[in-house]
Amino acid sequence: MQKGNTISRATYAVYFFIAAAVLVVLGIVLTIANIKAIYDLPVIVIGIGVIVAFYALSQYMRRDSLGDVTISSKTAKTFLTNNAIILALLVLVVIICIKERKFMQVRVVLDILTQSSTKLIIALGICFTLLIAGTDLSAGRMVGLASVISCSMLQTATYANRFFPDLPQVPIILPVALSILACMMFGGLNGFLVAKYDMHPFIATLATQVIIYGACSLYFDMPPNNSQPIGGVRPDFALLGQFKFAEKAFGTKFPGISILVPIALIVLVVIWFVLNKTVFGKNVYAIGGNREAAVVSGVNVFRTTMGIFILAGGLYGFAGVLEGARTAGATNNYGNGYELDAIAACVVGGVSLNGGIGKVGGILSGVLIFTVIQYGLQFINVSPMWQQVIKGIIIAVAVAIDLAKYRKK
Numbered sequence: 001m002q003k004g005n006t007i008s009r010a011t012y013a014v015y016f017f018i019a020a021a022v023l024v025v026l027g028i029v030l031t032i033a034n035i036k037a038i039y040d041l042p043v044i045v046i047g048i049g050v051i052v053a054f055y056a057l058s059q060y061m062r063r064d065s066l067g068d069v070t071i072s073s074k075t076a077k078t079f080l081t082n083n084a085i086i087l088a089l090l091v092l093v094v095i096i097c098i099k100e101r102k103f104m105q106v107r108v109v110l111d112i113l114t115q116s117s118t119k120l121i122i123a124l125g126i127c128f129t130l131l132i133a134g135t136d137l138s139a140g141r142m143v144g145l146a147s148v149i150s151c152s153m154l155q156t157a158t159y160a161n162r163f164f165p166d167l168p169q170v171p172i173i174l175p176v177a178l179s180i181l182a183c184m185m186f187g188g189l190n191g192f193l194v195a196k197y198d199m200h201p202f203i204a205t206l207a208t209q210v211i212i213y214g215a216c217s218l219y220f221d222m223p224p225n226n227s228q229p230i231g232g233v234r235p236d237f238a239l240l241g242q243f244k245f246a247e248k249a250f251g252t253k254f255p256g257i258s259i260l261v262p263i264a265l266i267v268l269v270v271i272w273f274v275l276n277k278t279v280f281g282k283n284v285y286a287i288g289g290n291r292e293a294a295v296v297s298g299v300n301v302f303r304t305t306m307g308i309f310i311l312a313g314g315l316y317g318f319a320g321v322l323e324g325a326r327t328a329g330a331t332n333n334y335g336n337g338y339e340l341d342a343i344a345a346c347v348v349g350g351v352s353l354n355g356g357i358g359k360v361g362g363i364l365s366g367v368l369i370f371t372v373i374q375y376g377l378q379f380i381n382v383s384p385m386w387q388q389v390i391k392g393i394i395i396a397v398a399v400a401i402d403l404a405k406y407r408k409k
Helices: 008-035 041-061 073-081 085-099 106-131 137-153 173-197 200-218 237-240 259-278 279-289 291-296 301-327 338-348 360-377 384-406
Strands: 006-007 069-071
Touching: 041 106, 041 137, 069 200, 073 360, 073 384, 085 291, 085 360, 106 137, 106 279, 106 301, 106 360, 137 173, 137 200, 137 301, 137 338, 173 200, 173 301, 173 338, 237 301, 259 291, 259 301, 259 360, 259 384, 279 291, 279 301, 291 301, 301 384, 338 360, 360 384
Parallel strands: none
Antiparallel strands: 006 069
16 A cells, blocks of 8 residues: 655645645736726735634644645545536536636625525525435425515505515514424424434425425415515614625725625524534534444434424424525515535535535535536526536536445445
């Protein structure tokens, strides 16, 4: 076996510090050069440099726990295998930038982050079900249900086609809480079917998906609405999804950072804490890794499974509320197919379909990958049919890599 060269984690971090410094200096040089044809590329390069610097700092601070780094042909092959899709994405981004230079704008980056925000929250909910070797096909319909409930109760008093004409102006927290609670109840139904009757999650959540869509459609069809798109939402509710920080900064018209971005990051940190620092999170990994061993170890599989699906339902409901606020409206078809994109993002991000393996950071990268692909291909006017083909290929490759790694283990 080839041992390869071993370097300390501190030296490894220094290399990334050097790379970060080079990127920042390059960005500054490009800024001074003031080449208009490259748009906001200097700012983007500096931003990437800052991200690399933070990664280097995290590696240096954890140098004792992470240990030394071995560099060999085997580790290089493993790195290329594990990051093949990310590398392919970088190539795609370069091609898009060459074809359409306007893609190199801060506005584009912020749009991608905004579109990724609610998708990330949905994916974080689905990741719990994947970690126990299950799935959740009802996620998208829960998003639609939450959007319809919240928007129907938060319309302006002067809107002509109000869902509830006689409903007084209620505090925002009430419809939001009701929307999330409704999704958590359906999540509890999913968990009960899986935990109590040992029903396969695919079938259990498929049945719940149909029930939710039917119930949402019945609610949506209630008079006087009669299946009309819900609009006219209150401005204070719309701000929950449309407010932007620093919209006019640095003396110029700055696109602004959507409030959805910090909200999604907060949810990301909370879910990371739950999975890595709580007994519940450790039980989730234990059940996904080896259910029988988890039972022998004293893990309450029924309670943990119920908790997984209820928590996932709450996250779907929260994402649905944010989607309703972002678009300032809703229909009963909202969220259709969202669960498939979320599952794909999780798999691309390294969450194993066999359960027990997956990290929050990987889910973030998976969501960003799919959003960049979708946004970038639309940006250069690639046919929607070809977009679906490309997404399908990426999913197939990701699953093939996952299964190959599983077989080796």
